[in-house]
Amino acid sequence: xxxxxxxxxxxxxxxxxxxxxxxxxxxxxxxxxxxxxxxxxxxxxxxxxxxxxxxxxxxxxxxxxxxxxxxxxxxxxxxxxxxxxxxxxxxxxxxxxxxxxxxxxxxxxxxxxxxxxxxxxxxxxxxxxxxxxxxxxxxxxxxxxxxxxxxxxxxxxxxxxxxxxxxxxxxxxxxxxxxxxxxxxxxxxxxxxxxxxxxxxxxxxxxxxxxxxxxxx
Numbered sequence: 001x002x003x004x005x006x007x008x009x010x011x012x013x014x015x016x017x018x019x020x021x022x023x024x025x026x027x028x029x030x031x032x033x034x035x036x037x038x039x040x041x042x043x044x045x046x047x048x049x050x051x052x053x054x055x056x057x058x059x060x061x062x063x064x065x066x067x068x069x070x071x072x073x074x075x076x077x078x079x080x081x082x083x084x085x086x087x088x089x090x091x092x093x094x095x096x097x098x099x100x101x102x103x104x105x106x107x108x109x110x111x112x113x114x115x116x117x118x119x120x121x122x123x124x125x126x127x128x129x130x131x132x133x134x135x136x137x138x139x140x141x142x143x144x145x146x147x148x149x150x151x152x153x154x155x156x157x158x159x160x161x162x163x164x165x166x167x168x169x170x171x172x173x174x175x176x177x178x179x180x181x182x183x184x185x186x187x188x189x190x191x192x193x194x195x196x197x198x199x200x201x202x203x204x205x206x207x208x209x210x211x212x213x214x215x216x217x
Contacts, residue, residue, distance in 0.1 A: 001071070003042075003155040006128050007035045014074040015124055022078065023113045030117060033107050037118060038125050039152055040099070044091050045129070046148035055141030059133075061126075068131025070124055077120045084122035085115070091122075 006012055008031075016030035049055040065083075070076045077084075092099050104114040129148070138147050 001128070001131070003038060003128070003151055006071075006124075007031065007038060011071050011074050011124065015077045015120065018074070018078050019117050019120055023117060025109055025113060025117075029107050029109055030121075033103060033109060033114075033117060034121055034124075036103065036106075037121055038128070039155065041091055041122070041125050042129065042148050042151055046145055046152070048091070049141065049144040049148060052141060055144050057141070058144055059138075059141040062130040062133050066123070066126040066130030068127050068134065070127035071131060074124065077124055080123040081116060081119045084119035087122040087126060088115075088118055 001009070012031055012034055013027075016027040016034070019025070019030045020027040045058060049058060070080070088096060100114050100118065101111065103109070103118070104111045107114070109117060129151070132151060133144070133147060136143075136147055136150075138144060
């Protein structure tokens, strides 16, 4: 399963429906949030994995708690919301509130709801990484950086290899912007293009955070 398949396929849609029913927001907004949050989380983890201790801790967490079963049973997402909040605290650290604020502004999801919804999405994203780890035969923290980079690279290649980028279609349709590529000025599309390496780093906001964290990538 590719990252784009996760976002646009059955798992993403089922989790989005759960969030829609629980929080009373548009299912499309949740999918748009997942479309940006998933590569953003993976990028942060890729950066953290440069530290050997962080990489080994991540490897152990994936082995222990994230075997990918949630992808076949997305109903786990709501039950694991508290766990997801702890995951995000670790991943984003002191930048968490700023990340949530930017995502709230760019998706139209209120600050009151953005954190809980991200907490539902986090175990799904981690489950996806765990499944990819198993499929790739990675058994230690030392291989996680390449694995995470490969996930982002594959998503970028898949998007560029299609006549129409499915994630851009989602973002464009939800936000009422017919073209949501980085060049169109759509903030979500711009962030996504930056994270996947398909556009210039946006200035400020999440793009600025990511650029700073990743050394101006």
